[in-house]
Amino acid sequence: MLEIHKLNKSYGSHCALSELDLRVQEGEIFGLLGPNGAGKTTLIRIINQIIEQDSGEVRMDGVLLSGASIRKIGYLPEERGLYKKMSVWDQLIYFSRIKGLTALEAKQRVNHWLERFEIASWKGKKIEDLSKGMAQKIQFIATVIHQPRLLILDEPFSGFDPVNAALLKTEIINLKKEGTTILLSTHRMESVELLCDQVAMIHKSKKLLDGSILDIKSRFRPAQIRVTLELGNTALPNQWEVESTEENRVSLLLPLQGQSPNQLLRELMSFGEILAFQEVFPSMEEIFIQQVNSSVDA
Amino acid sequence: MHKVLLVIQREYLARVKKKSFLIATVLTPLIFPAILAVFVWIAVEEKENQSLRVIEVVDETGLFFMESSEQYAFSSSSKTLEEAKALVLEGERYGALYLPKMELSSPQGIQFYGIENPSTALIGYLEAALKRKVEDLRLYAKGIDPVVLKEIRTQVKIQSLTLGEAGEEVITDATVNYALGFLAGILIYLFIFIYGNQIMQGVIEEKSTRIVEILVSSLRPFQLMMGKIVGIGAVGLTQFLIWVFLVGTLSTIVVGVLGMQMPQQQAMEMANPELMAATSGAGDLGGILHVIESIDFVRLIVAFIFYFLGGYLLYGALFAAVGAAVDAPSDAQQFMFPITIPLLVGYMSLFVFVLQDPYSSVSFWLSIVPLTSPIAMMGRISYGVPFWELVLSMGLLVLGFLGTTWMASKVYRIGILMHGTKPTYRTLLKWIRTNH
Numbered sequence: 001m002l003e004i005h006k007l008n009k010s011y012g013s014h015c016a017l018s019e020l021d022l023r024v025q026e027g028e029i030f031g032l033l034g035p036n037g038a039g040k041t042t043l044i045r046i047i048n049q050i051i052e053q054d055s056g057e058v059r060m061d062g063v064l065l066s067g068a069s070i071r072k073i074g075y076l077p078e079e080r081g082l083y084k085k086m087s088v089w090d091q092l093i094y095f096s097r098i099k100g101l102t103a104l105e106a107k108q109r110v111n112h113w114l115e116r117f118e119i120a121s122w123k124g125k126k127i128e129d130l131s132k133g134m135a136q137k138i139q140f141i142a143t144v145i146h147q148p149r150l151l152i153l154d155e156p157f158s159g160f161d162p163v164n165a166a167l168l169k170t171e172i173i174n175l176k177k178e179g180t181t182i183l184l185s186t187h188r189m190e191s192v193e194l195l196c197d198q199v200a201m202i203h204k205s206k207k208l209l210d211g212s213i214l215d216i217k218s219r220f221r222p223a224q225i226r227v228t229l230e231l232g233n234t235a236l237p238n239q240w241e242v243e244s245t246e247e248n249r250v251s252l253l254l255p256l257q258g259q260s261p262n263q264l265l266r267e268l269m270s271f272g273e274i275l276a277f278q279e280v281f282p283s284m285e286e287i288f289i290q291q292v293n294s295s296v297d298a
Numbered sequence: 299m300h301k302v303l304l305v306i307q308r309e310y311l312a313r314v315k316k317k318s319f320l321i322a323t324v325l326t327p328l329i330f331p332a333i334l335a336v337f338v339w340i341a342v343e344e345k346e347n348q349s350l351r352v353i354e355v356v357d358e359t360g361l362f363f364m365e366s367s368e369q370y371a372f373s374s375s376s377k378t379l380e381e382a383k384a385l386v387l388e389g390e391r392y393g394a395l396y397l398p399k400m401e402l403s404s405p406q407g408i409q410f411y412g413i414e415n416p417s418t419a420l421i422g423y424l425e426a427a428l429k430r431k432v433e434d435l436r437l438y439a440k441g442i443d444p445v446v447l448k449e450i451r452t453q454v455k456i457q458s459l460t461l462g463e464a465g466e467e468v469i470t471d472a473t474v475n476y477a478l479g480f481l482a483g484i485l486i487y488l489f490i491f492i493y494g495n496q497i498m499q500g501v502i503e504e505k506s507t508r509i510v511e512i513l514v515s516s517l518r519p520f521q522l523m524m525g526k527i528v529g530i531g532a533v534g535l536t537q538f539l540i541w542v543f544l545v546g547t548l549s550t551i552v553v554g555v556l557g558m559q560m561p562q563q564q565a566m567e568m569a570n571p572e573l574m575a576a577t578s579g580a581g582d583l584g585g586i587l588h589v590i591e592s593i594d595f596v597r598l599i600v601a602f603i604f605y606f607l608g609g610y611l612l613y614g615a616l617f618a619a620v621g622a623a624v625d626a627p628s629d630a631q632q633f634m635f636p637i638t639i640p641l642l643v644g645y646m647s648l649f650v651f652v653l654q655d656p657y658s659s660v661s662f663w664l665s666i667v668p669l670t671s672p673i674a675m676m677g678r679i680s681y682g683v684p685f686w687e688l689v690l691s692m693g694l695l696v697l698g699f700l701g702t703t704w705m706a707s708k709v710y711r712i713g714i715l716m717h718g719t720k721p722t723y724r725t726l727l728k729w730i731r732t733n734h
Contacts, residue, residue, distance in 0.1 A: 045715075048514075050511065050514050075512065080509075084507065095516075098301055098516040296714040
């Protein structure tokens, strides 16, 4: 769906992207992770043709980006806004028309979305008369009104109140079901871990790693096992890390040291009743920090 | 192109639909006649309400006889100055004019006493009357009869004509040309300023509300900028045309009402100036009509619309660039100088040079250089400008417009995405040099 090859961009002496490669598959939710200033917004602006790369190429469906790609992309920038004095209706029609819809299509689409969100009665209201949450809904509709095949969301959950953030999450999943490919950029990695099929981590203009979340996590084992035990009479070995103790129940976080989970399980059985036994992966954030540190060391 | 039209449409409708637009459009042409009407009314009221003011004249020379007018009556009853002052204090007299014994060659010591501070109109009136009297007396002393002098006094009037290439003679009157140049120049100046500012405000609004990032993911920054400039220009043009229509209608009504009160002969003269010129020579009204007839109005109007739009587009691009470079209207001031200075130069020189001498070399250059030409050329054009000068000036204006737009689009496309940094002239220059 989207292929990015050896992309470079610098502003004066500051390098924003260097030799970046990415591949986003059709129909997946792709997470672009990295701290502020990593180059995420620059990359997104290049895909949206707001700015131009210094070198490298971006292809959509195998074709280099052009004016025709605009129609296929929906973009919700990190900093967003609407015309305050314009009515909801006029605004949505305008945004869909400049994306390339005909007047008739625009009308149908706007009506469809207003009904989908049950806000048809807001049509004539000016944005300045709406609450912030209401305006956020309109903002989202303006982003997806032209049925983009690729939806780009830059820090989508920042600035949205919890109710709208939940709604946004539901809509993202719905759109994915309808076949939309979604590129989601954020520096709050934990917020998207469950949403994304694939992720790429970017740090200081370079890609650190990419792949499916499960793939990355299993690559970053040693995974650990969280165990809850009801203690018997045997004392626990000293090197085992006790997370918490409640009467005679203890929770342990144990590394698999060359053992299989079953071997560990057998060993544990001698210490008491096993109440829970679960594999724990490092969080994306931990992996990221680990990766950054190792790249600094290298 | 299709998207530019959408932007133009949005910018146009967003402004025209506003109540403030409607109010400004309808009220502005009424304001000037209204102010005028108020002044006339006040003046008329004052005259009607004013009772005759009696002024006591204390004339120690015995030479002056003051003639009474509609407003002032003069009483000369050989009172002393003290008696006259007393009369003023009692309210019997409005004021007292004291004429001491004096040398007529240098009259001095004339005083006016009153309870109120006398108006400049009254003092002026008295000074003029006394001056006439003194001059008459001195002429008489030299043996010249003022009556004879009055007979000798003659009025001379020069009719100015311009010679065309084929030797055809055209009556001209600088007053009419002055008025036309003045009006056209000022209109263009105001139009550029008012609507240029609207462009700037609009760009700042889109930038500060961050709409612009969504917009430029759908269309090119250049399309957005041009759409805005053209859309707002169309608003201005609409407003202007409505004004022309309203003023036209109003003045037709006014002339119609006045026309009924006009003597028949005068009305006929107005209707047929040639006949009138033939019968009574070049009378004032007929002369002006003649001059108006001789002006090439088609050329004037075409040129006006050209410079109106050309000047607006040239400066509009610059206003857009300034809007894109800053975060808030209050920051815009520092970049306004390069825009306001040439505009002000054009405006000031309209009075100082162009209308004073439309054919001087200063006027020529002002009307050729693109930054000042929209105002300066409109000041000159009704006097008649050689065709090649007009073509040169218009050509350069188009080039100037392309130049400023090119520069502005570079500043614009980078500026609209920059937040939080205050650019300097040096950064702007860097943006212009950036190649993309």
